[in-house]
Amino acid sequence: MTKTTKLDPHCEAIVLEYKDNLPLLQKMETEVLGKLKGMLSEIGLLVAAVESRVKTESSLRGKLELKGSKYHSLKDITDILGLRVITFYIDDVDKVASAVERLFTVDWENSVDKRKILEIDSFGYLSLHYICSMPEYPYRFEIQMRTLLQHAWANLNHDTGYKSGVEVPRQYLRSINRLAGMLELIDDEFSKIRVELTDYRRRVQALVASGNLDEVPLDGETFRSYLELGPFNRLNKRIASVNQAEIHEVPLMPFLPIFKGFGCKTLGDVSRIVKEYSEGAFQIATYQIGLTDLDIVASSIGPQDLCIAYLLKQGSGKAGIRLMFDVLNGQSESNDSLAELLLEQAKDLPFMNQ
């Protein structure tokens, strides 16, 4: 059975106001959460989590028991509704803050940027807290904005006594501070990496667009940029034309490990495979679908048949083709049968005898 703290009449009146207005607070929670998530989506900001809660009665009682005389009414309890936005990157905290400022009225007097109030020689709970309101509701709410690492720090540090101000022995306090400093450094480093990656993407896109494919190393970023050029479109259209088929767009990134497995080091190497094996790929596709009435193909048909043509011509045999299907479709014994079928079909294909 839950034990209910008996409070003085003034605090009990606040609890009663809370009970009477709980549905309104819940409505406010839904609305604030919806607006916040909507805005994050609109500005395209991917965050780790958005959490919310209306304070429970027992939590409210606990707060009032400690410092009830400080509050005149429920309106003074600024965290009666609390939201938390947890970002991946430190610089996204400011982007979330800017979104919050656009959405709600911020009570600057009561909002705290804990990132700024710390002494220069101390580390710790570095998050941003805004106290906000909306004209439609009489109550305020708190939005905390922090990174995943700040969130981890806050949770891990919760039981150390450091936050609650209890004296912690010097040697432990030093360890805690070292940890906090390290987390702050990691947060900064992640942000730097993101900035550098964005620069790298821009440079790669410029190189790909300029056609200097031999200068572009093959990796996830560069292959994605390369795919935007539609390197398999011509082959796909040629294959589709055999049956006047519709081309259904599907993701082509799964072919990256295949091309890497072929020893391609640059986009230029991939481009040469496209050029040299397109005829073989077309012959495979024609052989397979030419006598059917299949009038839909995936946009992966071109790269798939291109890779098959390459493997057949390189003499990779059943094992090589099976490995390709294992990488693309997941390991399965049935990939053996597909490989066998393709080897059989290849005997009749002109490109194999050239």
Added chain:
Amino acid sequence: MEVKIEKNEDITTVKFKGRLDTPASQEVAATLLPIQENAAGTIILDCEELEYISSSGLRIFLSLRKAAATKGGKVIVKSINASIRNVFMMTGFLNLFEIA
């Protein structure tokens, strides 16, 4: 063409029996429309007794996959025979579906 639908919590199993050719596809598509509209869970397309699939049949599978992807669900194609696997392979759809 027979289609049986079994629902167990958030897993819907569709069992196909016979030939999913162009004439059969229209009726099957209509039968599966409610599943497409509530595709938030897992949809298992049990093809153990499916003998043939045409382009229209492939389009039904693709529509279900698209609906599931939009609504946070997923489609698993189960027990396809060798000739249907070949159809998936030669149209390039083999690696699009989770095949069990």
